[in-house]
Amino acid sequence: MKRTLITLAFFTFIFTSCKKDYACNCTSTTLTTAYTQYGVFYPQETNVSQFNNTITDKEDEAKSKCKLFEKISVNSFGSGESYRTMTTTVECELY
Secondary structure, three states, X not given: OHXXXXXXXXXXXXXXXXXXXXXXXEEEEEEEOOEEEOOEEEOOEEEEEEEEXXXXXXXXXXXXXXXXXXXXXXXXXXXXXXXXXXXXXXXEEEO
């Protein structure tokens, strides 16, 4: 009986601590504000793209690594009428 419990505990530990493949799905959204350049009006523009990463790790560590892909960045371009900002947001989820 004791040997069976030790064996069962060993296999439980092995299978719960195994590394697995997780999919980290990210969505990148870029928003460019409206602006005028050389008399031409450019409306606000939004671009959305997605990318996936496979992470082989334990679930908690995979969640942490997936969150590392998230970011927000703001860039400014031009001056005067042609001044515009480009904001990029990346959000990720682990599956």
